[in-house]
Amino acid sequence: MSEDDGTPTRKIIHVDMDAFYASVEQRDNPDLRGKPVAVGGAAARGVVAAASYEARAFGVRSALPSVTAKRRCPDLIFVPPRFDVYRAVSGQIREIFAEHTDLIEPLSLDEAYLDVTDNKQGIPIATEIATIIRARIKEVTGLNASAGISYCKFLAKMASDLNKPNGQAVITPRNGPAFVQALAVKKFHGVGPATAAKMERLGILTGAELRSKTLVFLQEHFGKSGAWYYNIARGIDHREVQPDRPRKSVGAEDTFMVDVFDLGAARAELTPLAAKVWRQCESKSLHGRTVTLKVKYADFQIITRSRTTTSPIGVLDDLEAIGQSLLEPLFPTAKGIRLLGVTLSSFIDDEETEADQLELQI
Template sequence: MNANHLSSQVTKKIIHVDMDAFYASVEQRDDPKLRNKPVAVGGGSDRGVVAAASYEARKYGVKSAMPGVIAKRKCPSLIFVKPRFEIYKQVSHEIREIFYEYTDLVEPLSLDEAFLDVTQNKLGILSATKIAKEIKRKVKETTGLTASAGISVNKFLAKTATDIHKPDGLTLIPPENVTSFIEKLPIEKFFGVGKSTSEKMHRMGILYGKDLKQLSLERLKSNFGKQGQYFYNIARGIDERPVVADRIRKSVSAERTFEKDHRQESYLQDFLTGLIDKIFEWSKKNENFGRTVTVKIKDNQFRIYSKSHSSTLPFKEKELIHKVASQLLNDLLYEKKYPAVRLLGFGISTLTKANEGDLQLTIDF
């Protein structure tokens, strides 16, 4: 990390908190019979998917997003439980209230993880590590669950630190250790470097942070496109993204995986109407309407197709949304010669508050 840049970041104190196997841990907490056993939240049927796996299940290679059939094959003793998202939301709210005791600069990433900027905190505690320890203790006392935390001078380093020791971990990367930490870090441990990218980097001879740091910005951009700038920066410990409280939601969607595949357009159109109703109710309640409408399907070969239509003004009339979405679905089905549809999804994006833009909008097809 550049010394001048480091000096400008010394005052930043960022904590990343990640609940340990959150959904599965809630289930184990609430049902003593599940404790210390391999648990998967999700479906174990032919069409089921693992939403979360306990650490006991992870030892067998069970992971989130894995088909239930494969998960059961890897771990024959695996216990499947149905997700209870309302409960998870309640617990997440309890945890977030603990965060707000220390700072209002809380940026949730999901129900089970968040960034906190505690540089200027409500209690005037100078040590970010002390705050992280207190948060972990209060989360345990309040919810009965464990959390892992990473502390450093920016988001990238705090997030990376969290993943070093899990579960129930606490890892600090102080300013004076940033350069040596990054240079010794295996490239696959870098946040934002996925499996395919790490494999490509390995082929290029990039095994550790020190190797990544040797590459010029031009070479990184030529090999990784827009991500090149990001890799150039993180190799030097640079991440200037602020912790954004109450982050603006950019999209909202709903989807459903069917019990059996469907080809009949009338059935799919009827189901699409239900998804539109759900999203439109959210839009009205939150006074937030989208300027882009998207329909997505997944066929029985797990191939995903989608079509979108955008407007300069937000879609504020359900009938118009339905007209647009219905045509998009019809186009998808016709182009793909009416495939066997496994999943149907609908979403809106480029969200705009209700007082921005006119109410009337006409679309010609």
């Protein structure tokens, strides 16, 4: 079997845990079961990290300010996150994936792509593998997972949302193009609100209307992404499942209880963020060259400032110093800062690092 363009058909599964963080909390605390739960801070400046399905019924979702979440759901129960537990459970789930394939591409702690075209157990039907994986996850962790099965990553991701929670769906090569044409573009994975609004201004509301546009038109209006939109409108996605994707960045951020107007106070807040990033990078032997400062103002405007060094940043003091140098020009400020973040990126591998160090010694 092959796709319309002649390339062999792959069998891709996208597994997505249902309300993962909140479900772990409900599993570990029976008093929370059946109740609206939000993982995150209940403080005035807190943000929801995850919400149970009982909470979602009230419009509570991730990234929602805690104050708004509580207003929407007065009975909402806030639970502080336990990322060490979530990571441990995620590890159990990855072990289950590995029983079937080594081609596993984690997207986060709670979701991953699996290529089961040539799977370890020789099961010819991908939907059967997805059923087995979901049952095994339930058996080992007590948690529910949903799955999408298709011939490409884009449609597998879209399929995993169709029968949530605790369900699965398949989109076949024969049905893929028709499925995409009937879908609203704002529901496409990877099409954010700004892009959806731009498409709407161009008269593109559905996959069918997206497909009607020429490649030249889409490249003219969307640049490099034009070719991607042209292909997915036809149900075409050649991306392979990439196991052990290299991490692109490590960051930390904090939302303040009170808006910060003073440079000294902002500098003090930046110090522990830089330290947290450095600890994470050291634990994973990551060596980066680009420091990015993120600032969210009281009016929710977000700006970023970056600086890239010629060689990897070698010590925490240098990371913090660059972050502070990016922060200082933003003061004095007429509007308060409600959030600061620091990210390190442009990682290089250990061999390159050793070569750089030898060069410096010479």
